[in-house]
Amino acid sequence: MVALGGGHGLFASLSALRLMSDRLTAVVTVADDGGSSGRLRAEMDVLPPGDLRMALSALCDDTEWGRTWRDLLQHRFHSQGSLDQHAVGNLLIVALWELLGDTVTGLDWVGRLLGARGRVLPMASVPLAIEADLVDVAAGPEAAPHVVRGQSAVATAPGRVREVRLIPDDPPACPEAVAAVDAADWVVLGPGSWFTSVMPHLLVPELSAALHRTTARRCLTLNLSDESGETHGMTANDHLSALQAHAPELRFDVVVADPTVIEDIEQLQAHCTALGARLLLRQVGVGDGTARHDALRLAAAYRDAFEGFLGDVGTSAR
Structure with a gap:
């Protein structure tokens, strides 16, 4: 299994996946x-x-x-x-x-x-910078975007992220990370800060190519809430739309989401179907009102997600 992300989101997925296997590789944003x-x-x-x-x-x-x-x-x-x-x-x-x-x-x-x-x-062999186009939501859909540079600045700047980029835009991927994705049975993306920890993996060309061509099954884990600044006001469907906008050809096999935080499950189901994915609804939060994943609950959700494809891992044609 290969898990991609960064910070507390990747910590959550790894804390769950380590309960299932020690054949595990973390690919981390830099x-x-x-x-x-x-x-x-x-x-x-x-x-x-x-x-x-x-x-x-x-x-x-x-x-x-x-x-x-x-x-x-x-x-x-x-x-x-x-x-x-x-x-x-x-x-x-x-x-x-x-x-x-x-x-x-x-x-x-x-x-x-x-x-x-x-x-x-x-995920890459050199340090990267993140640059984003942000729009002022209050100014309306026709408002001109302004550019914000730096992960810390993008994560906290007010406004809606329209597009995110890496600097340099063609960084060398870590060869071992590319090889891990190519050899994986399962690739898990998310949860985490959507524009600064999750989606940057899709913007490193060699790593993105591996994510598109791998015969591994792909699992997307959605967040338990929006984040002040970076994804403020974004729904689960907005998160999927942003990912599709940056990697329109990428398909998933399963999307894991907590039903207690989903605004419109039918709409999310339709969106997942468009991605080629099965929507798996499981309560994966700690249950104390905070937006934190529980390792045992998330591991159980991953087991349910992966069991649906037992005997078919690594054989799908894309």
Whole structure:
């Protein structure tokens, strides 16, 4: 299984998928420009390590050893100096990259330290920037878009995202990530910040080509709510429409959604059918009113999704 995304959304899907298999690869967005990651990226000219660290933490061995190292990776310094808010894991990852001279090898070493149930890879071999065209919804449908650059800025800027792009627009994909998608039985996209964590994978040409040609089954996991700023006011159908606009030929086999947060299930069903997908409705939230996925519930939903295709994995013609 290959899971694509970034940040807390990818952490959620990995936390569920790791309960099903250790033959798991995380392919992680590398466009973060804020916080500790942004500072290390600017100072060291490296891939932003934060989302990679989060994915590794999600896959840690569920023993005292694994949990202790996970907690260390996630620990942030609190000081009056330059270490303030740096995550220990970010520093460790960047140090290994500098020592070993290879991004993937460095991540594999951290995975070994954690006893990770799977592998973590960047989606691209170079740091990326996200640029988006935003429109002021209050100004009406004919309002001219304005350009916002940077993942942090796109995630928080008011307005509706009309189009999102990567800079550079033809970045080299991580070869190991492309190979993982080609070899997968299942590819899981989402949940997560739709324009800055989920859809960027569709904009790296070599990775997008692999996602289109793979014989793997494809699962799309929808979010539990819109997000202030990036997807404010967007419905589940709006999320699907945005994805289709950026990858019109991409088809899915199953879409996982929580019925308690869907405004119009019939409309969503029709939209999924147009994508070639079966809509699987399962309660996957933690149930406390927050928009967080429950690992056990999401794993059960994935099992139901995948069981519908047992015996047919990797054989579909596209």
